[in-house]
Amino acid sequence: MRALAIDVGGTKIYNTIVDETGKIVAEIEKRATPKTFEEIREVLSEIVKKHEDKADVIAFATAGAVNNENTGVLGSTGNIAAGYPNMNFVNLSTKKVFVENDANAAAWAEHILGSSKNCPYSVMLTLGTGVGGGIIVDNKLMKGKSGAAGEMHFKLYRDRRRKCTCGAYDCFEAYASGTGLMTTARDITNVPNATTYDVIGEVNAALEQTKGFEGLKTKTERLMLAASSKYVEAFLRWQDDILIGCIGLADIFDPNVIVLSGSMAQFVDVEYVESELNKEIVTTYTEVKLASAGNYSGMIGAALLAMGVGL
Amino acid sequence: MRALAIDVGGTKIYNTIVDETGKIVAEIEKRATPKTFEEIREVLSEIVKKHEDKADVIAFATAGAVNNENTGVLGSTGNIAAGYPNMNFVNLSTKKVFVENDANAAAWAEHILGSSKNCPYSVMLTLGTGVGGGIIVDNKLMKGKSGAAGEMHFKLYRDRRRKCTCGAYDCFEAYASGTGLMTTARDITNVPNATTYDVIGEVNAALEQTKGFEGLKTKTERLMLAASSKYVEAFLRWQDDILIGCIGLADIFDPNVIVLSGSMAQFVDVEYVESELNKEIVTTYTEVKLASAGNYSGMIGAALLAMGVGL
Numbered sequence: 001m002r003a004l005a006i007d008v009g010g011t012k013i014y015n016t017i018v019d020e021t022g023k024i025v026a027e028i029e030k031r032a033t034p035k036t037f038e039e040i041r042e043v044l045s046e047i048v049k050k051h052e053d054k055a056d057v058i059a060f061a062t063a064g065a066v067n068n069e070n071t072g073v074l075g076s077t078g079n080i081a082a083g084y085p086n087m088n089f090v091n092l093s094t095k096k097v098f099v100e101n102d103a104n105a106a107a108w109a110e111h112i113l114g115s116s117k118n119c120p121y122s123v124m125l126t127l128g129t130g131v132g133g134g135i136i137v138d139n140k141l142m143k144g145k146s147g148a149a150g151e152m153h154f155k156l157y158r159d160r161r162r163k164c165t166c167g168a169y170d171c172f173e174a175y176a177s178g179t180g181l182m183t184t185a186r187d188i189t190n191v192p193n194a195t196t197y198d199v200i201g202e203v204n205a206a207l208e209q210t211k212g213f214e215g216l217k218t219k220t221e222r223l224m225l226a227a228s229s230k231y232v233e234a235f236l237r238w239q240d241d242i243l244i245g246c247i248g249l250a251d252i253f254d255p256n257v258i259v260l261s262g263s264m265a266q267f268v269d270v271e272y273v274e275s276e277l278n279k280e281i282v283t284t285y286t287e288v289k290l291a292s293a294g295n296y297s298g299m300i301g302a303a304l305l306a307m308g309v310g311l
Numbered sequence: 312m313r314a315l316a317i318d319v320g321g322t323k324i325y326n327t328i329v330d331e332t333g334k335i336v337a338e339i340e341k342r343a344t345p346k347t348f349e350e351i352r353e354v355l356s357e358i359v360k361k362h363e364d365k366a367d368v369i370a371f372a373t374a375g376a377v378n379n380e381n382t383g384v385l386g387s388t389g390n391i392a393a394g395y396p397n398m399n400f401v402n403l404s405t406k407k408v409f410v411e412n413d414a415n416a417a418a419w420a421e422h423i424l425g426s427s428k429n430c431p432y433s434v435m436l437t438l439g440t441g442v443g444g445g446i447i448v449d450n451k452l453m454k455g456k457s458g459a460a461g462e463m464h465f466k467l468y469r470d471r472r473r474k475c476t477c478g479a480y481d482c483f484e485a486y487a488s489g490t491g492l493m494t495t496a497r498d499i500t501n502v503p504n505a506t507t508y509d510v511i512g513e514v515n516a517a518l519e520q521t522k523g524f525e526g527l528k529t530k531t532e533r534l535m536l537a538a539s540s541k542y543v544e545a546f547l548r549w550q551d552d553i554l555i556g557c558i559g560l561a562d563i564f565d566p567n568v569i570v571l572s573g574s575m576a577q578f579v580d581v582e583y584v585e586s587e588l589n590k591e592i593v594t595t596y597t598e599v600k601l602a603s604a605g606n607y608s609g610m611i612g613a614a615l616l617a618m619g620v621g622l
Binding site: 065074119120121133135137138140142143144145146147148149150151152153154155156157158166167168240241244247248249251252253254255256280281282283284 | 376449453456457458459461464466467477551552558562564566591595
């Protein structure tokens with residue numbers, strides 16, 4: 001079996017063909033996500049028409065919460081055209097069409113062939129511009145009553161400090177995301193246009209500077225020593241925000257592993273997070289790992305789900 | 312089928328007989344929980360010997376996290392004899408013995424015959440001296456890799472304000488529990504020996520005082536108006552702590568309903584919590600309800616699970 005896999009994100013649309021083992025067996029095509037609903041529909045229709053004869057099923061990994069029937073998007077996500085929830089995915093092909101949220105799909109890819117393989121219970125966090133979540137409970141994707149489960153909008157404070165994109169205050173996403181790191185850096189440095197690049201630049205410089213320091217094994221220990229920079233301080237606070245969220249999720253889910261994915265995950269010292277987390281939780285030892293299913297885990301996971309792999 | 316149901320708590324041990332419909336069909340016996348492991352074992356053995364011939368299975372609802380085999384307790388809970396995790400429940404009878412955590416068991420009772428009946432997804436919080444949790448995902452009790460899932464030790468702050476009984480800081484339990492209300496009241500009033508009774512007394516007086524106020528429908532609206540008392544302020548803050556935790560849980564689980572149980576639940580204005588929660592969450596409408604399976608839901612739920620009802 002083969003799936004035509006299509007990833008619909010806020011900025012890019014990718015597509016390829018994925019086989020039953022999760023292997024990408026065709027070229028990966030990439031397009032910019034158009035601004036209007038009609039244009040997005042046109043692009044998706046074009047991709048399907050071009051490639052559907054090479055596949056048995058059509059698998060979409062998409063931004064936005066996806067319903068429990070895996071046929072459509074429940075609500076708009078803010079970073080995609082307003083009419084997007086009205087997309088009729090099923091009508092795009094006469095073949096079987098399957099839709100899943102991109103973070104959920106990526107969590108499934110990690111579960112089948114990545115860092116949470118052979119783990120009945122896992123929590124995957126995608127740390128990018130925002131924060132997404134995909135949760136595996138007893139080898140199944142946790143969807144919730146409407147399909148929207150796994151939203152990481154639990155609060156890190158309860159006294160209204162920082163507004164989140166969702167409109168509420170102090171959600172985990174508002175701190176643990178790339179945008180969260182930027183905001184924390186601006187708060188700490190008082191540099192109004194500080195960026196995550198500034199932060200990562202200073203972190204890398206500090207790591208370079210402390211390279212030979214004996215007895216300091218983890219990146220975080222070295223950064224703590226070199227923490228004269230406000231940017232490094234912002235980075236460490238951001239990393240601790242991720243840690244604090246992971247502690248709560250570990251106690252709630254008692255997972256085998258928490259997997260960090262997304263463009264910001266590579267900067268996290270997972271050795272430090274795992275070690276600190278296990279000092280605080282009341283459940284049993286929980287691993288923290290970086291994702292390993294690669295950059296196209298959304299497409300792979302959606303394809304595997306669409307073909308029923310692991311279900 | 313009938314189950315001999317035994318509830319082992321930190322202060323009391325209860326037992327009765329429960330039938331397959333969840334009905335209590337015998338007298339409820341009550342004993343104080345002894346201080347040592349050997350004495351607890353003696354009491355449990357005595358109960359089993361006395362009643363096992365009236366039942367097909369022996370069902371324990373107990374303090375502490377219970378393993379995934381439902382045969383024993385994973386770790387001590389602080390409020391029961393230190394050796395308790397060594398209890399060999401299975402050896403207490405030649406009949407089938409089944410053990411489940413008391414909050415998980417109560418969540419199952421609510422799921423089968425209480426406030427979360429017919430709900431595939433629910434979160435139950437037991438608000439008592441501490442806070443317990445039992446979570447139903449896709450009509451199944453969520454246990455986690457070791458059986459310890461549902462621990463409500465996610466954090467309400469990330470800057471170390473209040474120590475929790477678990478040794479960490481600022482866990483939901485440290486704020487949302489009866490003990491949490493007491494601590495909040497002492498913090499706000501500066502009365503070092505203020506109790507939850509003092510708080511509830513003032514709350515009831517304020518409700519009495521505002522009984523006839525037109526246009527104020529909820530208890531909370533009336534309390535806000537009468538919030539001249541520091542005790543009432545402490546109560547409202549406690550209720551908002553519960554609300555904040557429920558918002559996070561609603562976004563993570565997308566449950567049909569959040570059920571509040573335990574001795575402190577009766578004081579919560581669930582109408583207010585449900586209304587405020589649904590203003591903030593990013594998932595779909597989530598109900599908030601008081602538990603309805605009654606005071607012995609732990610025994611009922613353990614009995615139903617032991618007899619396989621709903622599995």
